[in-house]
Amino acid sequence: MGLQLTNAQFNQVLARLSAKYAIYAPKNFPLEGRYSDTDMVRYDGITQVEDIVFERKSDMSAKEIVTPINETIMFFFNGQVQESKIPQKEILIFARACDINGFKRLDDIFLRNSETPDYYYQRRRNKIKFIAIECPSQGWDTCFCVSTQTNDTSDYALAVKSTGESLKIEIKDQEFAEYFADFAQNSTCQYQYQPVLENELKLTLPVINSQEVLTRLKNHPMWKEYNRRCVMCGSCTVNCPTCSCFTTYDVKFATDSETGAGERRRMAASCHVDGFTDMAGGHTFRTSAAERMRFKALHKVHDHKQRFGDNMCVGCGRCDDRCPEHISFSSMIQKMHTAVEQIKQELNHDSK
Amino acid sequence: MNHDIDVKKLRVNCFRQSKVAGEFMIQLRVPGSLIKAKYLAVIQHIAETWGNGTFHIGTRQTLNAPGIKYKYVDEVNAYIQDYIKEIEIEACGIDMESNEAGYPTIGARNIVACIGNSHCIKGNVNTHELARKMEKEIFPSHYHMKMNIAGCPNDCSKAHFCDFGIIGLTIPEYMPERCIGCGRCATVCKKVATGVLELVNNKIEKDMCCCVGCGECVSACPSGAWAYSKQKFYRVMIGGRTGKQTPRMGKMFLNWVTEDVLIAVIKNWQSFSATILENKPLYLHGGHLIDKAGYHRFRELMLKDVKLNPEAMVAERIFWTETEYRSNINVKKPIA
Numbered sequence: 001m002g003l004q005l006t007n008a009q010f011n012q013v014l015a016r017l018s019a020k021y022a023i024y025a026p027k028n029f030p031l032e033g034r035y036s037d038t039d040m041v042r043y044d045g046i047t048q049v050e051d052i053v054f055e056r057k058s059d060m061s062a063k064e065i066v067t068p069i070n071e072t073i074m075f076f077f078n079g080q081v082q083e084s085k086i087p088q089k090e091i092l093i094f095a096r097a098c099d100i101n102g103f104k105r106l107d108d109i110f111l112r113n114s115e116t117p118d119y120y121y122q123r124r125r126n127k128i129k130f131i132a133i134e135c136p137s138q139g140w141d142t143c144f145c146v147s148t149q150t151n152d153t154s155d156y157a158l159a160v161k162s163t164g165e166s167l168k169i170e171i172k173d174q175e176f177a178e179y180f181a182d183f184a185q186n187s188t189c190q191y192q193y194q195p196v197l198e199n200e201l202k203l204t205l206p207v208i209n210s211q212e213v214l215t216r217l218k219n220h221p222m223w224k225e226y227n228r229r230c231v232m233c234g235s236c237t238v239n240c241p242t243c244s245c246f247t248t249y250d251v252k253f254a255t256d257s258e259t260g261a262g263e264r265r266r267m268a269a270s271c272h273v274d275g276f277t278d279m280a281g282g283h284t285f286r287t288s289a290a291e292r293m294r295f296k297a298l299h300k301v302h303d304h305k306q307r308f309g310d311n312m313c314v315g316c317g318r319c320d321d322r323c324p325e326h327i328s329f330s331s332m333i334q335k336m337h338t339a340v341e342q343i344k345q346e347l348n349h350d351s352k
Numbered sequence: 353m354n355h356d357i358d359v360k361k362l363r364v365n366c367f368r369q370s371k372v373a374g375e376f377m378i379q380l381r382v383p384g385s386l387i388k389a390k391y392l393a394v395i396q397h398i399a400e401t402w403g404n405g406t407f408h409i410g411t412r413q414t415l416n417a418p419g420i421k422y423k424y425v426d427e428v429n430a431y432i433q434d435y436i437k438e439i440e441i442e443a444c445g446i447d448m449e450s451n452e453a454g455y456p457t458i459g460a461r462n463i464v465a466c467i468g469n470s471h472c473i474k475g476n477v478n479t480h481e482l483a484r485k486m487e488k489e490i491f492p493s494h495y496h497m498k499m500n501i502a503g504c505p506n507d508c509s510k511a512h513f514c515d516f517g518i519i520g521l522t523i524p525e526y527m528p529e530r531c532i533g534c535g536r537c538a539t540v541c542k543k544v545a546t547g548v549l550e551l552v553n554n555k556i557e558k559d560m561c562c563c564v565g566c567g568e569c570v571s572a573c574p575s576g577a578w579a580y581s582k583q584k585f586y587r588v589m590i591g592g593r594t595g596k597q598t599p600r601m602g603k604m605f606l607n608w609v610t611e612d613v614l615i616a617v618i619k620n621w622q623s624f625s626a627t628i629l630e631n632k633p634l635y636l637h638g639g640h641l642i643d644k645a646g647y648h649r650f651r652e653l654m655l656k657d658v659k660l661n662p663e664a665m666v667a668e669r670i671f672w673t674e675t676e677y678r679s680n681i682n683v684k685k686p687i688a
Contacts, residue, residue, distance in 0.1 A: 029579075030582075031579065031580055031582055032576060032579040032580075033576075034570065034571050034573075034576075035469070035473050035475075035571060036469040036475055036476050036477070036522065036567065036580050037469055037478070037580075040576050040579075042576065059576070060576065068529070069529065069530050069531070069532060069575055069577075070528070070529050070530075070531070233534075233536055233572065233574045234532065234534060234536075234574040234575075235574035235575075237574075238532060238574045238575040239575075247533075249533075249553065249554050251553060265554075267531075267532055267533055267554060268532045268575070269532065270532065270534065270574065273532075273534045273536070273574075274534075275534075322574075324571065
């Protein structure tokens, strides 16, 4: 059983929810797109249904709410350190299945990658509940969430489907039923969250089953084209719901002060950008676009899986949407699959 | 054949004299250079019915059909009535009579424009929409004027080489909270523009003084830390010209003006021309007209009753740099 509320009715629910929750959703930022007179859709606090962009996939992912691009984590003053504060409210995020599954990957990295969970991630993450947004039946033309098996989710308190003038709502977490009590009698409908079951894009992910296959794939000529095509801007990592790399730097409030007053910030980093993981003495691990692309691609569809069991990539296709050079990661995955199968055949042949 | 043809009258009617006696080339205006593709059939019909079957893309982006015999001029003029009505009266909103007499004047030439931001990834403004607004201000007027509109400082449509060149600009807005400190905007600015950005402790500092307003920083940014300004701005280059006497590149008259200011300024062009030419619409290039007036007189007349926006800057003086056709100081006969 579900509910169907007009946008105005749902706005009453949002008003009530906002006493306890900071509510985030994909929102349109007019004229803030990459090109002149284009818009940007990214996450921000919302107060009404009309703020939410349902008809278009967001350019940026929901990760920005829990891992902001810039976050001050602590302040220093006179040799003392003080942790930064975050808002007290709980957090509700309108998100698609890819984004919700993306948070699972972020959890892998921030909470499960070492014995000590990441404090600054955890303090926000603990506050989050999701409102799943139902996607168009096949998603969008760059989506491949079915191929990455991240098309469905059960990690939501509420699920919604917009019809334009109204919302169909599934209340999964009964703690939220009270917010809808006024409408429970007269607004019922048959609605249950439906995941995307088929995308236009259908991929076969590479299965790298030995160190030898991995080594040969790393040295495969398929990567070379990215030296020519990729401009190493990092757009694909900034908007990826699963890229979690950050760097840390300090800001001194005044260079002439003896108090040492300042702050430490985290700032998103990108493996495509110069300076990433540079070492003392100036050593850089990967200098070419092709090496950086290979590093990222293997992380997305192999390395993470080796460590945590799931592929990192959630098939949202935002990297394809945002790449200024029209490099398609889904095409790259296909090329990797073809290359891996070819390598396996060569190895079979060699062993005979 | 009747050889008594008033070629000056025909030129005003947008028919250009051919070296073949009694033949002319019609030039259809395409203000802002973008029209529905269906109008190609109009020029094709003219070329194949009354012209010599060929089509010329005019250097000022007109649709030209050469080889039209004088006796067909009236038929062509009658045929283009609908085209003129749809383009000039309907699309540009010009208050003019629709009749079978063809173009009423050639004074203000066709407004040249690049494709602008309706297509181009570099474009800051919609050049066609602006051109249509400008067309309304300058056409039909017998006073001579060549206007070019470029969507960005790349100036593909050569705003630097016309009487009144308009270049679309942005003053990008920086959102440090979205900046990942990669410095790509600074690198790109240095490489393709003027190098006004610097990465200082992972955030960008900008020297607004030398910014050309291209918006490359916006499209270079991976994280959306730069956005085009909601307000669009324009640069105006004046007095550029080609020609046999003293060709020269135009110089900056206005920088960072808004569209409202631009329109208010261009509204003064006719009164400026009339004042300097003593109300006689002589055939004189705009650059020579500005020379005749002197820059300061030009500025005074063009900015009359114009309320400038706070960002606007106006040239104090102009130092023209003309090609030294007459002095030949830099060319010599090779020593044998």
